[in-house]
Amino acid sequence: MDMLCTLRSATETQLQALRKAPTRLESFLEDEEDFGDAKGAAFLELDIGEAWHGLQFLLTGTAWEGTPPLDFLVRGGEDVGDIPSDEGTARVFDAASVKALAEALKTVSEDTLRQRFDPARLQAEDIYPGTWEEEEPAEDVDPLEELVSYFVELRKFTAAVAKRGHALLVHIG
Structure with missing residues (x-):
């Protein structure tokens, strides 16, 4: 089974709805509408597929550790729950954490990522x-x-x- 990563924005109203009913997580991720938000704000979504673990490594230099907020793909945030149909998990980061993450990502250059890319090490670390x-x-x-x-x-x-x-909701499954 492929392990794919999807990131999706969530309003405070949606976040509260997921906290109250984590069983609706799968519906939230699959919903083309913006459920749970009376304001009807369109959500943002990014599918990074199988690249999540390679990005984690390039951002932090580790497979499963790192320093917040750049370790967000595999750690941190608040656990929202499991998705039985795909054996995945989801974590959510509040708006303040997302702002800190966006600022941190601005400081990472593409050159830095290129320098950290080492296929032999990625293989050895089981990325x-x-x-x-x-x-x-x-x-x-x-x-x-x-x-x-x-x-x-x-x-x-x-x-x-x-x-x-x-x-921000991070789903890997």
């Missing part, structure tokens, strides 16, 4: 999906360029969520 040392990457995609591209999108996304004053 998902574990195909870092393949001679010919699947679909002729350069893994480093793919990670940098996702990083650029992640930085834009968190800035937009922070600007709205929304919370």
